[in-house]
Amino acid sequence: MALLETNDLTKEFGGLTALNGVEIAVQEGELVSLIGPNGAGKSTLINTITGRLTPTRGTVTYAGNDLVGMEPFEIAQLGVGRTFQTASILPELSVRENVQVAAFAAEHGSFRINFLSRRDSFDEVQELTDDILATIGLGEKAGMEAASLPYGDKRRLEVAIGLATDPDLLFMDEPTAGMSPTETEMTVDLIENLLSEWGMTIFLVEHDMDIVFDISDRIFTLHQGELIAKGTPDEIRDHPAVREAYLGGEGE
Amino acid sequence: MTLDAAVGFVFIALSVASLYLLVAIGLSIVFGSLKYVNMAHGVLYLGGAYIGLLIASNEQFGGLLSDFGAIGLGWGFVPALILTPAVIFVLGVAMERLLAKPFYDRDLLEQLLVTFGVLIAAQEIFAIVFGRTGTIYPRPEWLMGAISFPLIGTPPGMSAASTIRVLVVTLTLVLIGVIFAFFKYTDYGLAVRAGTEDSEMAEMLGIRVGRPFLLIFAIGAAYAGLAGVLGGSLFNVTSGIGMEILIPSLVIVIMGGVGSLRGTVIGSLLAGFVFALATVVAPSMTQASIYLLAIVVLTIRPSGIFPSAKIGQ
Amino acid sequence: MSTDNLQTDVEDESSLISVDAWDRIKHTERFIFMVSVAFVLTFSYLFSRAPVVSDVTQGYHGLTITILIWSIFALGFNLLLGQTGLLSFGHAMFFGTASYATALFSIHVFNEPLLIVVVGVLSALALGVVAAVILLRLHTVYFAIVALAIGQFLYFLASNPLEGITQGINGLEVERTPLLGMVDLEHEYGGILGELVVNNLYLFVGAFFVGAVVFITRVRKSPYGLIFKAIRENETRASFVGLDVWRYKFAAFLLSAGITGLAGALLAVNTQFAGVERLYWSISGDVVVMAVLGGLGTLAGPVIGTFVWFYFKGIVNGYPMLGNYWLLMLAVSFTAVVWVYPDGIWGMITDFTAELREPRNLAEKVKGRLTGGSAAEGSDGGER
Numbered sequence: 001m002a003l004l005e006t007n008d009l010t011k012e013f014g015g016l017t018a019l020n021g022v023e024i025a026v027q028e029g030e031l032v033s034l035i036g037p038n039g040a041g042k043s044t045l046i047n048t049i050t051g052r053l054t055p056t057r058g059t060v061t062y063a064g065n066d067l068v069g070m071e072p073f074e075i076a077q078l079g080v081g082r083t084f085q086t087a088s089i090l091p092e093l094s095v096r097e098n099v100q101v102a103a104f105a106a107e108h109g110s111f112r113i114n115f116l117s118r119r120d121s122f123d124e125v126q127e128l129t130d131d132i133l134a135t136i137g138l139g140e141k142a143g144m145e146a147a148s149l150p151y152g153d154k155r156r157l158e159v160a161i162g163l164a165t166d167p168d169l170l171f172m173d174e175p176t177a178g179m180s181p182t183e184t185e186m187t188v189d190l191i192e193n194l195l196s197e198w199g200m201t202i203f204l205v206e207h208d209m210d211i212v213f214d215i216s217d218r219i220f221t222l223h224q225g226e227l228i229a230k231g232t233p234d235e236i237r238d239h240p241a242v243r244e245a246y247l248g249g250e251g252e
Numbered sequence: 253m254t255l256d257a258a259v260g261f262v263f264i265a266l267s268v269a270s271l272y273l274l275v276a277i278g279l280s281i282v283f284g285s286l287k288y289v290n291m292a293h294g295v296l297y298l299g300g301a302y303i304g305l306l307i308a309s310n311e312q313f314g315g316l317l318s319d320f321g322a323i324g325l326g327w328g329f330v331p332a333l334i335l336t337p338a339v340i341f342v343l344g345v346a347m348e349r350l351l352a353k354p355f356y357d358r359d360l361l362e363q364l365l366v367t368f369g370v371l372i373a374a375q376e377i378f379a380i381v382f383g384r385t386g387t388i389y390p391r392p393e394w395l396m397g398a399i400s401f402p403l404i405g406t407p408p409g410m411s412a413a414s415t416i417r418v419l420v421v422t423l424t425l426v427l428i429g430v431i432f433a434f435f436k437y438t439d440y441g442l443a444v445r446a447g448t449e450d451s452e453m454a455e456m457l458g459i460r461v462g463r464p465f466l467l468i469f470a471i472g473a474a475y476a477g478l479a480g481v482l483g484g485s486l487f488n489v490t491s492g493i494g495m496e497i498l499i500p501s502l503v504i505v506i507m508g509g510v511g512s513l514r515g516t517v518i519g520s521l522l523a524g525f526v527f528a529l530a531t532v533v534a535p536s537m538t539q540a541s542i543y544l545l546a547i548v549v550l551t552i553r554p555s556g557i558f559p560s561a562k563i564g565q
Numbered sequence: 566m567s568t569d570n571l572q573t574d575v576e577d578e579s580s581l582i583s584v585d586a587w588d589r590i591k592h593t594e595r596f597i598f599m600v601s602v603a604f605v606l607t608f609s610y611l612f613s614r615a616p617v618v619s620d621v622t623q624g625y626h627g628l629t630i631t632i633l634i635w636s637i638f639a640l641g642f643n644l645l646l647g648q649t650g651l652l653s654f655g656h657a658m659f660f661g662t663a664s665y666a667t668a669l670f671s672i673h674v675f676n677e678p679l680l681i682v683v684v685g686v687l688s689a690l691a692l693g694v695v696a697a698v699i700l701l702r703l704h705t706v707y708f709a710i711v712a713l714a715i716g717q718f719l720y721f722l723a724s725n726p727l728e729g730i731t732q733g734i735n736g737l738e739v740e741r742t743p744l745l746g747m748v749d750l751e752h753e754y755g756g757i758l759g760e761l762v763v764n765n766l767y768l769f770v771g772a773f774f775v776g777a778v779v780f781i782t783r784v785r786k787s788p789y790g791l792i793f794k795a796i797r798e799n800e801t802r803a804s805f806v807g808l809d810v811w812r813y814k815f816a817a818f819l820l821s822a823g824i825t826g827l828a829g830a831l832l833a834v835n836t837q838f839a840g841v842e843r844l845y846w847s848i849s850g851d852v853v854v855m856a857v858l859g860g861l862g863t864l865a866g867p868v869i870g871t872f873v874w875f876y877f878k879g880i881v882n883g884y885p886m887l888g889n890y891w892l893l894m895l896a897v898s899f900t901a902v903v904w905v906y907p908d909g910i911w912g913m914i915t916d917f918t919a920e921l922r923e924p925r926n927l928a929e930k931v932k933g934r935l936t937g938g939s940a941a942e943g944s945d946g947g948e949r
Contacts, residue, residue: 050805076807084805090798093791101795104788105807115789115816122788165806289706354904360705361652362903365857369900372850376893499846503714506707536725543718547699550711554702 278472284511314383
């Protein structure tokens with residue numbers, strides 16, 4: 001059974017149909033990518049799955065749970081994490097605290113988390129935080145105020161927050177946007193590391209086609225709110241509808 | 253209830269609603285279109301009341317003015333009614349440029365705090381200059397008692413509706429008509445409306461800080477100034493009236509739905525009638541009634557009666 | 566730690582080490598506890614009896630109790646605005662309600678200082694639950710104004726319809742009874758203890774002040790303290806990492822209501838009175854001014870803000886020329902703080918000491934200012 005499955009997922013804004021009958025399935029341990037031209041509905045799809053938007057109709061099932069109608073925090077607590085396209089960090093907190101908040105959130109069931117326990121006494125949270133900061137390469141900047149980080153680091157912190165929630169399925173919304181080539185390379189390495197070492201399932205939205213075709217197991221193509229193609233990178237590369245809708249520009 | 257009593261009741265309700273409406277309308281438009289919440293709006297009402305007083309009459313004040321004898325032009329009530337809004341219009345322009353503009357891009361809570369500080373400071377300045385005791389508007393003869401027209405005298409059923417209240421209600425009706433017409437028929441009004449409905453688009457086009465908004469800010473100010481004169485002649489004038497009128501007005505704006513003209517009008521009417529009703533059925537609840545109404549309405553509809561602008565729900 | 570570090574004079578390294586150690590110590594709970602105890606023990610003396618400090622405040626021991634109580638209020642308010650980012654313009658509702666509950670319980674049920682204070686806190690918590698259900702669905706200005714509306718509703722409710730219970734503007738009297746039936750709160754000490762704390766009432770209030778500071782410190786150091794800040798910074802993000810934002814806001818709201826209730830109850834015990842003016846909007850406004858002026862989001866800020874406020878109200882107010890302008894000066898300072906320096910007085914102090922530590926930075930900043938580099942500074946403030 002698929003880890004994540006949508007059925008006839010449709011989202012309308014007034015008269016505008018942003019998503020139309022989208023059906024996708026993601027298997028555990030996969031890296032799938034979502035591509036499509038600007039305005040194709042990629043962000044709407046992520047927002048509808050992760051609870052920011054309520055679909056007009058259709059279902060979203062994650063590990064046997066119906067996600068439609070759930071609050072974003074409930075979906076996150078089920079193990080669905082996400083990173084945002086624009087760095088959505090906590091500007092006035094330190095880098096370390098940014099990650100720590102998410103790490104505490106991952107411990108949601110625990111009664112030890114209350115307003116009279118000390119943060120310092122949560123060893124597992126501290127360890128997870130340190131781990132992630134080291135993995136993501138922000139260990140040395142842990143004490144800095146998040147707002148004062150350079151842009152590329154903010155984007156990495158964004159990914160770090162997503163990781164710290166300890167998700168099984170992670171939505172990454174354009175994680176390399178605005179990054180330098182070196183940073184992009186590091187992010188790609190990180191994604192591969194997450195798959196192999198952390199055993200995560202990743203749902204990637206990405207503009208950089210080289211990355212998408214390089215690392216994805218499967219690719220979904222969205223165009224004007226409709227899923228026009230899905231398959232392996234090779235299948236998508238040769239898919240006539242995709243070429244027409246999306247890659248057509250390159251062919252000329 | 254006799255006809256006279258009923259008419260009297262309606263005019264109490266409408267006149268209270270009118271005062272709130274004249275103050276709230278500017279607050280609501282500015283909040284809805286400029287995303288600017290302005291507690292210093294209360295200064296405009298306060299300023300209107302005192303400037304009107306200085307124009308209309310000649311009073312001995314306390315405070316720093318106590319040594320100067322009676323002060324004021326003494327031109328009477330009608331000149332005050334006409335000139336005060338003009339003066340407050342200018343004050344509104346200054347307020348928009350100096351106080352509001354630097355804060356358009358800042359946090360709503362910071363706007364709230366800074367304008368609260370300005371309101372308290374202004375009230376203190378008025379208290380220091382004019383003294384802390386209240387003053388009463390001298391009402392001209394023709395404003396006293398029931399309304400009476402030449403030739404026909406007092407129309408049937410109107411004997412319990414005092415002239416001042418009829419005047420307040422009539423003026424408000426006209427002025428609200430003007431606002432609606434402004435939004436419907438003028439280019440400036442359309443620009444502001446577009447900005448309210450789609451602030452991002454408007455911002456992109458750069459009209460948010462443009463002249464239409466300055467104009468509507470100043471018109472809202474002038475209305476609050478006029479309300480100061482009218483409210484001053486219905487109630488007492490003290491340095492604290494700015495905050496006193498501002499609190500229910502803000503509550504009405506939120507209750508009606510920020511930025512919605514209909515919402516503000518209906519919110520004011522509701523508040524006026526609940527107020528008047530309370531004076532009849534439960535006099536002790538008169539002042540609490542408006543807040544109870546707002547709490548009930550906002551518990552049922554957290555975005556107000558007509559949620560139009562999507563700011564903070 | 567070796568002591569020679571402290572003795573070597575200007576060597577860069579050694580001064581760095583001691584500064585680091587100081588940074589560690591000053592944030593420990595034990596240190597904050599000791600500072601608050603030391604503050605309570607010396608505050609009254611320094612303010613109202615120490616011969617060197619100033620003669621204008623001589624004999625104002627009573628004012629120091631008031632300042633301690635209002636500091637608790639400002640700290641409770643700050644927990645909501647400074648920590649969680651929720652501005653309540655109606656916090657007087659908890660202050661006044663707790664005052665009334667304290668007085669009513671002492672009159673109608675049982676009168677023992679500790680017990681009636683507990684009752685006051687519980688009443689504020691109960692009101693907090695009801696208010697939270699209404700308010701926590703609202704954001705920013707809506708939250709602030711509806712809180713104000715609830716406060717004003719309770720004010721008018723208490724002043725008129727409930728006059729039979731609250732005695733309207735006459736208020737209720739709280740008779741003073743011995744603590745736990747044994748300790749006379751008005752007992753005055755002699756000797757050094759008398760010089761420092763004067764009487765048991767001061768100690769009673771002072772103990773609650775220390776307790777409130779310690780409690781709030783712990784909350785700030787708990788996971789909740791961090792989560793409150795996360796909600797203040799970015800509510801959407803907080804919910805997408807899996808935090809039930811409503812629940813944490815509810816917790817912050819109740820903590821704030823309870824601490825405010827403690828202040829209201831203590832004021833009833835201190836003044837032996839509970840009146841309707843404690844529900845009025847101006848009380849809410851005063852505490853906003855105190856917390857913001859002193860510095861939001863910190864422990865020292867609200868206490869400093871409260872002190873400054875009462876210094877103006879209690880002392881400057883009595884000056885022959887300036888007295889009339891005390892509230893105007895406060896309002897103008899408050900406006901200026903929000904406008905140009907949102908970190909408040911305590912923020913100015915910490916920034917200043919931080920710059921003293923880094924003489925090079927300070928020199929550069931001064932140079933930057935002189936050469937017209939203040940534009941960057943201005944945009945920095947605008948972002949907040």
